[in-house]
Amino acid sequence: MIDLRCRFSSSSARVLTCALLFFFVALAPPRVVAQLQVDITSGVTAPIPIAIEDFTDDPQTTATVIRQNLARSGRFSVGVRTASDYLVIGRTSIGADGRITFNYELTNLLTGQRLLVERISAAPTAWRNAAHRISDRIHQTIIGARSAFATRIAYVSVEGAPPAQRYQLIVADADGENSRVILQSRLPLMSPVWSPDGESLAYVSFETRAAAIYVQKVRTAERRRVSGRAGINNAPAWSPDGRRLALTLSSAGGNLDVHVLDLASGELLRVTDHPAIDTEPVWSPDGTQLYFTSDRAGGPQIYRAAPEVGARPQRITFTGAYNARPRISPDGRQLAHVTREGSAYRIAVQDLGNGTVRVLSKGRQDESPGFSPDGGTLIFAARERAQGVLATVSVDGLILQRLQSARGDVREPAWGPFLP
C-alpha cells in the first residue's frame, strides 16, 4: 500500500519529491502508525541516470523499493532505460519452501558491460530487506562506496496532547518503511541507542514515574532494567564492544555525572566528578575515549575523557556558546553535535583533526544527530509547525532530506549498525 508521487523539477539540481504513505499492518484492525513524507530538499548537481525495470514474476514491488532507495540517496536520478547510463533488470521466483529468489543484473549501458550478475534469496517476510541489499550492491558497484539501505533506525513517537501523551518506541527500515512499535508508554521514553550487534536497544523509560535505563531485544521484546538508581538514569551509550554502557547518574543532591556500567558484572565506575551538568556521553569508535556535554565553563560545551575513574576532561568545542549532544563518525574523525546560532539550534560537524566546524542544517530546533553506519549521512530531529520530524543530511552538506510524519511528533532518531 504505497502511494508514490515523484516530481522532477527542471532546475539543474534536480529536486525529487516523493510522498510515501506507509501503512502499519496490524493483526487486529489495521492502523496507520506513521505516514512519512520523503522530501529531498537539495541534491547533488549531476546525479547518475539509472533505470530499474520491474522484476519479472515479482509478487512484491522490489524494483519500486530499489528505485526509491537510489533516488533518496541523492546520487542517482531514476528514469527510463533510454535516458540512463545504467540498467537493472531482475526476475523473482518462489521455491517450494516459499522463499523468494531474486536474480538480477546491473549493466553499464554506455559500455555494454555487465557489472553485476547476482542471486539472493529471502524469506517472504524479508523481501523488503532483500530489495535493500540489492540497492546496497548497486550503490557499492557504481559509486564505489558502501551505503546503508539495509539497516534500521529507531525513534520515539509521541501522540496526543498534554497531559495525555502516548510515547512509542519505533523500529523501522532505514527508508522509514516497515515500521513497528516495540514499546509504548503513557510516560516518556527517550534516548534510544542501538547495541553494536544491532539486536538490542537501550533507552530511558519513566514508566515507574522515575527514570530507569532498559535494554530490550528488538525481536523478542525481552527487556532488562540495567540502571534504576535513585535520581537520574539517562543518556545510555554502548561501548563499541557492547559490554559496557556509559550513562548519566545523579547524586543525592541532583548533580549529574557520567558513569560507565559493566553490563555483565553490574560494576559501576564514575568518570566525571564535577558540580556541573555532565551528560550525553558517547564512545569514540575505538573505545578509548568518551565525549560528553558539560556546562562546567558556563554554557554547555563538549569534552573528552578516558572512560575511567579520575579522568581529566579536555574541552573539544570552542566555537559558539552552546555545543551539546556529541556523536562521533565511524572513522573517529568527525564530531557531530547540536550548536546554537542566534536563537536557532542546528546540526554541526567539527573536524576533530583541524577543528573546522560546518553547520549542516537550517532549522530552528534541530537536534539528536546520529551518523549512518557508513558515515556518509547524519539523521537528526527537527521541528516544523510545532511538530517533530526526522531529517537526514549528507555529511558533505549537499543532500538534505525530510522524513515528515503526518501523525504525532517523531524525535530522537538512532541509526542502527550494519547487519551481518
Added chain:
Amino acid sequence: MTRNILVAALVLGLLVGCKSAPPVTDSSGSMTAKSEPSATAIAQPDDSAGAVSAGEVGGEMDGRAVVLPAELAGRTIIYFAFDSDALSNDDQALLAAHARFMASRSNLRVRLEGHTDERGTREYNIGLGERRAQAVRRALGLQGVAESRLATVSYGEERPAEAGDDESAFAKNRRVELIYSEG
C-alpha cells in the same frame, strides 16, 4: 492495581496473539520506586513481519487526590525564567505555605517534577529540569520539610504542559510541579 495488571495482561495477550508479556529482569539493584506497568514491550515474532499492535496499559493517575487547603489549591506549580532555576520571592512565599501544610499533615510526601521548555538538547535538559526540582527541594528543606518526604524527578522537555513552539507555551513548560501523595 492488581486489576489493572490483569486487564493489561489480557489486552496484551489478545493483541500479540496470546504471547505473554516478556518478563522484565531487574539487575539494577537499588530501584526504590514501585513498579507501575504503564509501559508495554512488544515482541516482533518475525523480524520483518512487524504486524503487532498493542493496547493501552493502565497505571496510577497522578496522585492529586490529596485535598489542598484553599490557599494552596491550584497553586502547585512553580514557573521559571529561561535558562534559570531561580525562585522569586513569591515562589519562596508559596513554598513556605506548602511547607506549613506539610508540617500539619505528617503523612504527606511530595514528588517534585522538574521540566524545561523544548529549546536545547533533550538529555542536557534533563539536567536543567533536575536543577529546578532541586531548587524547590532545597527551599522546602529550608522551611523544615524532612528530606525523606521529598523526591525529585526531572522530565526535562519530555512532558510539556502545553504544546507549541512559542514563548507562551515555553513559559508554561518551564516549571516544577508539586505532586502530593499519602503515606
